[in-house]
Structures are given as C-alpha cells and as structure tokens.
Amino acid sequence: MMLDLTETADGRTFDHPWQAHAFSLTVQLYKDGRFAWEDWVRIFSAEIEAAPALPGESINDAYYRQWVRALEVLISQLGFAPRDQLAARAEEWRRAYRNTPHGHPILLANAVCAPSGTHYQAPLRAPIAVSAGTR
C-alpha cells in the first residue's frame, strides 16, 4: 500500500472542530492528572487495531473516530460516565438540534422543550379551556 502523503488542505491541524474538541478534552484531562498517558495509549492503540480506517475514510477522520471511541472507553473506565450515559446524552443533543429553530444557539435544554419564541403565543388573559359546570 502506498503512503498517502497529502497534508490537510490549508495546513491546519484539525479537519473539523469536533476533532479539535475531542483532542483538547483529552489533553485537558491529562494535564489535570486524571489519567496516565500510558493508559491512554493502551486504550487508543487497541481501538486503532480493532477499528482500522474504512475505505474512502480520510486519515484524520479515521484517526479521530478511533480517538473519540477511545476517549469514551477511557471516561467510562475512569468511572466518570458510563458508555450508556454518553450515548443517551448524544441522543439528547440530537433532539436539541431538531427542536432548535435554524440560526438559534443549540442548547441542551432544547432537547426537552423547544425554546420559547418558537411556539410563542400572545397572552390570552382568559382560560385556555373551560369545562362548563352543571349549575
């Protein structure tokens, strides 16, 4: 297999902001002494071995896909958050996007309830429903 010597288009370190975030999350935890780098390398290299690059996947996309999975494993092994909590949170974010009107900031709270304004109604100043009594 020939080497792919292509550098990222504009010489930037990351192809996408999520890659930068996954990277810096890991580095911040490490700098705060939350884990030993050997442990990271053990988990990360096992993930690289287990989930190699897919056909057509760029080097950075494959690398950071492996990185993110390894970070999830590390976080759960450290007891910070189990994998199912992380998966549930990802789904919450998905709902938050769907509930947020285009152009508005995506807030996690929107997962449960769309932001006010999207279903804004003028105050009624009257009961919204009345069930007539028999008297």
Add this chain to the structure above:
Amino acid sequence: MSHDHDHTDPPADIELRVKALESVLAEKGLIDTGALDELIDIYENKIGPRNGARVVAKAWTDPDYKQRLLSDATAAIKELGFSGVQGEDMVVVENTPDVHNMIVCTLCSCYPWPTLGLPPAWFKSAPYRSRVVIDPRGVLKEFGISLSDEKEVRVWDSSAELRYLVLPERPAGTDGWHEDRLVDLVTRDSMIGVGFPKSSADLHQQAGA
C-alpha cells in the same frame, strides 16, 4: 418541507458524541470549556515544528548545547522553553554520514508535541506505521529520498514513555551562518527523518520566488 426554519439539522453522529463527552464532563466539573478553546488555539496556532527547528539550529551552532541535547534531550529542550504534554521524556538521535535515523510510533501516534506540534496525517496512518518497520528504505523513497546502500538506517519507535527527535545533518555551505538563519532550513520532515533540511540554495530560491 414546510418546517425548514423550525429545526436545525443535527450534525454527524460523531460530532454529537463529542458534544456528549464535553457536556457530561463539564457538568461533573472535570473540564473547563473556556480552557478547551485556549488549548485548541495553542495546538492549532502556537505549537509547531518551529520549536524543534530552534533546537536543531542551536545544536548546529553550539557544540556544548549539542552535547547536552544528545545526553539529556528533555533538559536541553527545556532550556529553550519547550516542554509539556508528550515532551516529558525526549531522546534526540543524530544523523551522521554513516547513519540515518527515522521515527515512527508503531502503536498509535506518539510524537513530540512541544517541539514538532501535532503529527501530520500520514504519521498516524496504518501504512506508515507498519511499513516503516518492514521497509524503511522503501518508505523513504516515497518521500523522495534515496540513501546510499552503505548508509545504515535506524528506525526508532516512539511510545507513551518516550519520544524521539532526529537531529539532521547541517547542510553544506552554511558555515558561519547565524542560528536564526539556520532555523529556516530545518523542516519538520527532517526532524522525523523522512526528509532533509533545506539547502542554502533552496532558501535563496524561496526568497526570490
């Protein structure tokens, strides 16, 4: 669709997973999201092979420094103010007329961040990681480098514990050059061992271009 403005299309799954990690860790007080942006800025814009180039240029001009660099690279690099994550334990290997050194991380992508920045994509790729061990001369050819058969090629495997940096040979025709000028000759690839420093002629061409 009539509801185009009522929602935002969710991004790719992996981006949602990263947001999940970030928000869960932030809630637990394990990370500080402001500091995250600072770290990203540092690794995107402030740390790079220019630091390593300074180390090399100093070693080329200051024999005492070179000695310190080859005997205790971590301390010698720190003298210039470069230290931190993935630079905790450094070893510098010197190229000579008889020996060419090159660096790999066969397991993942261990790399001396404080001196070289984050690794280029190919360094992280499976073909490089596996092939450099089996056929280092073939890999070098793909980088456009052919070495004489007489030259020994040594491949060094960086790991979680320690990372290597290649001290390339000083280009000919640079006698008497000041350190600051030599820095411009030192390329990232020459410090990984898959390239050579620029020649003085390259530099003149660049200036003229």
